[in-house]
Amino acid sequence: MDEREILIRFKAGTLERGHAVQLLAGLEAAPGPAPRPALSPTADPAPSPGPGLGTAQPRPETPSALSAQLPSGAPHSADVPDTDDRFAVVGISGRYPLAPDLRAYWQNVREGRDTSSAAPLTRPGGSLLGAGQRGHFLDGAADFDAEFFGLTPRRASLIDPQDRLFLETAWEALEDAGCTGTRLDSLTGPGGAPRGLGVFVGVSTADYALVAAEAWARGGREMPESGHWSLAGRLSGLLGLSGPAQAVDTAESSALVAVHLAVGALRRGECAAAVAGGVELLLHPSRGRQGAGEGVGAVVLKPLARALSDGDHVHAVVRSTSMGADDRTGTPGLRETRETTACRVGHAGAVTGLAALTAAVLQLRHGTLAPAGGRDTATSWPRPRDASGRELPRVAVVEVAGAGGPFDARAVLEEFVPDRHPQSGHDEAWDDTVERDELILLSAPTPGHLAANAARLADWLASDNAGSGNTTTGDERVALADVARALRAGRAARPCRLALLARDIPQLVSLLRGFVGRSADAGEAGDDVYDSRGHRGCAPDGGVRYVDLRTGGSDALGLGEAPETRDFLGALWRGGRTEQLTRLWLSGLDVDWAALESRPGPRAALVPMPPSAFLRRPLWIGPEVAAEETGRDG
Numbered sequence: 001m002d003e004r005e006i007l008i009r010f011k012a013g014t015l016e017r018g019h020a021v022q023l024l025a026g027l028e029a030a031p032g033p034a035p036r037p038a039l040s041p042t043a044d045p046a047p048s049p050g051p052g053l054g055t056a057q058p059r060p061e062t063p064s065a066l067s068a069q070l071p072s073g074a075p076h077s078a079d080v081p082d083t084d085d086r087f088a089v090v091g092i093s094g095r096y097p098l099a100p101d102l103r104a105y106w107q108n109v110r111e112g113r114d115t116s117s118a119a120p121l122t123r124p125g126g127s128l129l130g131a132g133q134r135g136h137f138l139d140g141a142a143d144f145d146a147e148f149f150g151l152t153p154r155r156a157s158l159i160d161p162q163d164r165l166f167l168e169t170a171w172e173a174l175e176d177a178g179c180t181g182t183r184l185d186s187l188t189g190p191g192g193a194p195r196g197l198g199v200f201v202g203v204s205t206a207d208y209a210l211v212a213a214e215a216w217a218r219g220g221r222e223m224p225e226s227g228h229w230s231l232a233g234r235l236s237g238l239l240g241l242s243g244p245a246q247a248v249d250t251a252e253s254s255a256l257v258a259v260h261l262a263v264g265a266l267r268r269g270e271c272a273a274a275v276a277g278g279v280e281l282l283l284h285p286s287r288g289r290q291g292a293g294e295g296v297g298a299v300v301l302k303p304l305a306r307a308l309s310d311g312d313h314v315h316a317v318v319r320s321t322s323m324g325a326d327d328r329t330g331t332p333g334l335r336e337t338r339e340t341t342a343c344r345v346g347h348a349g350a351v352t353g354l355a356a357l358t359a360a361v362l363q364l365r366h367g368t369l370a371p372a373g374g375r376d377t378a379t380s381w382p383r384p385r386d387a388s389g390r391e392l393p394r395v396a397v398v399e400v401a402g403a404g405g406p407f408d409a410r411a412v413l414e415e416f417v418p419d420r421h422p423q424s425g426h427d428e429a430w431d432d433t434v435e436r437d438e439l440i441l442l443s444a445p446t447p448g449h450l451a452a453n454a455a456r457l458a459d460w461l462a463s464d465n466a467g468s469g470n471t472t473t474g475d476e477r478v479a480l481a482d483v484a485r486a487l488r489a490g491r492a493a494r495p496c497r498l499a500l501l502a503r504d505i506p507q508l509v510s511l512l513r514g515f516v517g518r519s520a521d522a523g524e525a526g527d528d529v530y531d532s533r534g535h536r537g538c539a540p541d542g543g544v545r546y547v548d549l550r551t552g553g554s555d556a557l558g559l560g561e562a563p564e565t566r567d568f569l570g571a572l573w574r575g576g577r578t579e580q581l582t583r584l585w586l587s588g589l590d591v592d593w594a595a596l597e598s599r600p601g602p603r604a605a606l607v608p609m610p611p612s613a614f615l616r617r618p619l620w621i622g623p624e625v626a627a628e629e630t631g632r633d634g
Contacts, residue, residue: 053149053180053239053492087263087318088307088416090273091177091300093169093611094358096345097136097293106362109344110378112371116346119288124620125211128288136293136346141165141281143616148445149238157619158224160208163231164619165296166201166279170235172611173275173298177312178490182592187272189242198243198271199232200262201298202254202278204350210284212621224621231279243271249350252338253402254278255297256353256409260321262301273302280349293346297354299361313605316361317414319395324408333369333381334396336360340372341400353400353409360396364415367394383415393417437501437543438484439578440508441585441593443494444612447548450496451519452613458512460610461505480505482607489594490606495550499582501543515544547586554588565589570596 092102097115099105108115115136119129124142129135144164146156156164174180179187179197189196212224232245244265248258255278262274277298282288307314336356341348345355363370369381383391394415402408442457444450461483480502498515502508559565572581573596585591 084305085267086304086414087266087301088304088312089299089315089318089361089413090302090307090312091173091175091179091608092298092315092358092361093172093176094295094297094354095138095165095169096295096297096355097138100139102358102362105358106366109359109362109370110366110368112343112377115344116291123283124618125283126285128282128285129290129292130288133288133290135282135288135291136295136348137282138165138294138296140616140618141283141294142618142620144168144619145614145616146619148449148612148614150445153617153619157621158222159234160206160224160230161283162203162205162208162279162281162296163234165281166203166231166277166298167235167238168614169279169296170199170201170275170277170298173277173300175491175611176608177273177300178486178606178608179273179300180490181492181594182590183310183490183594184239184492185592186594189271190269193242195239195241196243196272197236197239197241198262198265198274199236199241199245200248200258200265200274200276201231201246202248202250202256202258202350202353203228203231203280204249204251204254205280205282205287207281207283207287208621210286215621222621235275243274250402250408252347252349252352253400253408254350254353255355256321256357256398256400256411257323257402259299259301259318259353259357259411260323260409263318263321266301266303272306273300275300276354278351278354280351289347291342291347293342293348293352295345295348295351295355297351297358299354299357311605313608314416316364317393317416319412319414321409321411323410333384333394334360334363336396336398338400343372353398356400357398357411357413360398360413364394364396364413367415437503438480438508439488439582440484440500440502441488441491442498442500443491444496445494446550446615447496447519448615449494449613450498450546451516452615454498454512454519455516456610456613458509458516461512462509478607480508482604483508483609485597485604486606486609489597490609491612493585493590495554496548497546497586499545499586511544515546545582545586549588555590556587559584559589566592566595573597 094102094105096105096108097117098113099108099115107113116134117137118134119127120137120139120141123137128137141161144156144159144161145168146153149167151159171180174184184197185194187196188194206226206228208224209226216223228247228249230247232247235241236243236245246258246261248254248261250257255276258278259276262276265271266274275298277296279296281294282292301318302310302312304314304317336359338352338356341352341356341359344359345351348355359370363381367381367383369375369379371377381394383394385391396413397410398413399410400408442450442453444453461478483505500508500511500515502511559568569581569584569591581591581596
């Protein structure tokens with residue numbers, strides 16, 4: 001975007017003053033042509049992200065004298081409220097008792113389902129509850145996909161399961177936000193540092209340290225890391241983030257305090273976006289009690305003005321956050337508290353605030369009040385009206401007490417209404433017609449992950465797209481063109497890559513399932529197919545191409561190292577040379593599809609897609625596990 005376009009968009013009211021100043025600052029600070037994106041994993045600047053999780057790129061951004069060209073008052077019509085100092089929830093994910101994803105969580109919340117059960121019998125560490133006691137537990141709390149994050153099983157077994165669970169959930173939230181790969185690179189922090197994403201996580205227990213100490217006393221060989229710092233620091237290190245990373249312990253308000261700290265960091269400009277969340281697992285019998293709960297959740301936050309400018313999907317708006325006792329907040333139509341949350345997930349410690357906030361977001365989005373307090377069933381939630389009869393957005397307050405004070409942490413949320421907060425370029429009319437075949441790109445760290453991703457996407461499209469397509473909200477149909485753009489622009493490029501051409505959703509589902517079937521057959525036969533460069537993969541078959549770049553390297557021609565490559569790729573895109581771009585991507589060049597597809601004017605919002613599949617396996621510390629994994633890893 002050049003200076004003229006920035007000024008035009010500002011005067012038209014589609015770009016906020018603060019973000020316009022930032023964009024102009026970037027133009028002024030750049031010494032010559034715009035910096036190219038990182039197109040090859042071999043060119044990563046420090047700090048480098050973990051294996052295969054994407055690349056970082058420098059984008060200078062400093063105070064600019066060009067901002068003087070902007071009028072002091074940002075334009076706002078009567079129908080468009082001021083977006084200054086408001087924050088958007090652009091990504092959300094979570095796992096709660098009897099709810100492996102937020103679709104299941106919403107069903108439980110809406111139905112007022114009792115999620116309590118006896119203690120899980122298959123979890124390592126012994127019985128968690130006494131006879132006759134019930135709690136609210138997660139399935140597979142000891143399971144983790146180490147390979148997805150480039151970790152060995154032995155290394156992963158020394159990481160607290162709370163840490164591992166948050167890592168997976170935060171990644172899902174980032175994918176929901178379309179904020180992995182080059183869109184993550186484009187988040188610049190102070191001084192232009194790439195990947196300016198902050199991480200704030202609430203956590204208040206360390207059961208795994210007790211489990212490990214007992215295992216060590218019985219002959220265990222190693223002890224896990226101690227301290228809560230790793231829950232935020234590990235994600236930051238694996239992704240090469242430059243924003244602040246902080247763990248928070250204020251008892252049951254921990255996760256909501258994490259949200260408050262994230263909003264503060266965004267307000268101060270310490271990061272361009274932030275992940276905030278919480279986690280609680282019951283792993284040692286000493287903490288077993290009636291009504292104990294577990295869960296993990298994460299949200300991705302951005303300043304609302306930037307979210308709209310970037311074309312993000314907005315789940316809800318955060319109007320304000322606060323800490324300490326505060327009686328100024330009136331009682332709106334919805335109030336989520338520790339008590340309402342305990343009915344759904346039990347006494348879930350540090351994750352309580354995030355579970356409450358997630359329930360509020362879902363109720364705002366669906367316009368439905370879930371059973372709570374005196375409500376035995378879900379009821380419709382009409383929007384409030386002002387004195388003139390005009391509809392206003394629904395509002396919810398989330399407040400959770402922690403170590404002290406009646407309400408230690410609070411967040412005021414507002415429904416996102418596209419008519420009031422224009423979702424840039426969003427067309428409410430659903431249209432699945434395309435002028436030519438759409439390019440669909442999937443990638444994963446291993447062939448097994450890629451096949452699982454293809455199967456998940458096919459099932460999601462086949463079961464949901466005919467009526468409701470959004471994995472989080474379940475109330476929007478998704479067109480083929482939106483699927484294609486979200487996967488190209490919003491996902492990181494991993495070494496195992498799949499490219500497909502499809503004309504409509506049914507054809508895409510058929511191609512995906514065909515690839516999954518051929519992958520299963522090849523795996524059973526032990527056959528590997530190699531392309532002309534020696535990369536393991538498959539030849540074109542009905543518009544489907546697949547390569548495995550793990551052993552053959554990537555970007556053999558070194559195009560990612562050439563500063564002219566960005567202009568070259570842009571010329572190919574403008575010329576409609578999709579085939580050539582696809583071949584380059586399959587050869588290992590990390591194409592910045594988000595930059596290629598950006599154009600003057602408002603941007604269409606990225607639609608949320610199903611998250612990448614994790615291939616989890618049980619990992620637990622102990623004498624037997626330690627010995628087994630030490631031998632395996634050498």
